[in-house]
Amino acid sequence: MKHRRLVFGALLTSIVAGCESMPPQLSQPKAPYNGAIPITIDTPADQALECLARSPQVTRSNRVFAVHTISDLSQKFEVDEAGPYVPRDTAGMLVTALSKAGVKQVNRVNTVVTEFEIARAREQILGDGRDAIVEGERLPYRPLERGALRGSDLVIDGAVTQLDFNTYSGGTEGSLFGVGGGKRKFALTVGADLRVTDTRSTELVMAEAYSKQAVGVEVYGSIFRFFDSELFDVKIGTKSQEGLHSGIRWMLAEAAYDIVSTTLKHDGSCDRLLPKNAVGAGQ
Known part of the structure; x- marks a missing residue:
């Protein structure tokens, strides 16, 4: 009990000291903490997409692509914290990928x-900061x-x-005399499911x-002990998990x-740049 009083007293003293060292009202703000620098997002399929963009089947094509909506029909979401597991602008990811493939x-x-x-513009109230000339007539609005x-x-x-959780899982875990560890x-x-439709003929x-x-993959170890009347519990480990959104x-x-290689009848010369066993390989 005496030990706990000493710990509580030290904690209270540190809190009071921290309050006393608060900066004055008009002092300079602390510099913001900056973490990792921003980067462009790449996927293992990007090299193949960029190869498509340089291919004659793409550069000579006049076909114009459009992405409509890619909705979330998995109907799975986290109520308390994360919200929907699938990002709302999934269609935007596909637009970016098609842009890397070089299609219009x-x-x-x-x-x-x-x-x-x-x-x-139909109401003739939208302008471009200059007059537009249509058939020799100057118009102050965008025609x-x-x-x-x-x-x-x-x-x-x-x-x-x-969206299936726990598609597979496995691992080992064990403990002896309060010392344990495991790997999972x-x-x-x-x-x-995606569809490609001809917009003229449907x-x-x-x-x-x-x-x-x-x-x-998760690797961890732990020590669980009682020393006298106090509990001593230490856990260490590492956890590496591929992001669901990056996977999408x-x-x-x-x-x-x-889609691009199939609809534009690509010769398959870029398939070698796809990750092994990827979609489209060997077409």
């Missing part, structure tokens, strides 16, 4: 600003030009339809399912490669 695209994911500006909006040839849509491996699987050009496992990004990059 039109934006069909978010057209709110475009529709707003078209409506204001609506017939055929100005680029149409798409192929639209991609679909959904994340699979686990994985979850996410899957998506013909279904392609439909495919893609999946990706996110894996993790990689899956969609593989899907983008498969």
